[in-house]
Amino acid sequence: xxxxxxxxxxxxxxxxxxxxxxxxxxxRIGVTVKDIRISELGHRWASCGRNGVVNFxxxxxxxxxxxxxxxxxxxxxxxxxxGHTDRFWHLVARVIPDYEEHVRWLNENGxxxxx
Numbered sequence: 001x002x003x004x005x006x007x008x009x010x011x012x013x014x015x016x017x018x019x020x021x022x023x024x025x026x027x028r029i030g031v032t033v034k035d036i037r038i039s040e041l042g043h044r045w046a047s048c049g050r051n052g053v054v055n056f057x058x059x060x061x062x063x064x065x066x067x068x069x070x071x072x073x074x075x076x077x078x079x080x081x082x083g084h085t086d087r088f089w090h091l092v093a094r095v096i097p098d099y100e101e102h103v104r105w106l107n108e109n110g111x112x113x114x115x
Contacts, residue, residue: 006115007058011038014061018054021072028095031079045106048075062113063106070102 015036022033034052041047041057048054054075060068073095081088092099 003115010058010061014038014056014058017061017065017068018056018072021069022076025069025073025076025095029073029076029080029091031076033076045071045110046075048078052079059113063110067102067105070096070099071106073099 015038018033018036026032032052033054035054037053037055038058039055041055044057045060046054046056054072056071056075060071063071070092073092077088077091077095081091089099096102
């Protein structure tokens with residue numbers, strides 16, 4: 001029962017964080033997030049569709065805010081460029097120049113973000 005309550009709390013926190021943070025990036029990237037969905041995404045931090053819907057793993061809000069922002073920017077850039085092409089990474093780097101440090105943090109610490 002306690003885990004269900006914690007997950008519910010984290011889902012509320014992530015919605016709040018996203019509503020605060022999306023406006024920091026949408027105009028810079030040139031996309032519009034139409035909806036936010038929070039769920040269990042297994043080992044994925046987030047996903048997004050061309051339709052403007054961003055799906056976030058509830059665990060991603062456990063990451064430091066600078067890493068959370070990277071996850072958000074990563075997904076927002078996918079609205080423009082679907083794959084992890086050179087163009088994709090160039091667009092990410094325009095917003096987060098040191099994104100590789102964020103990726104490294106997730107690779108080294110991401111598995112620990114759980115209840």
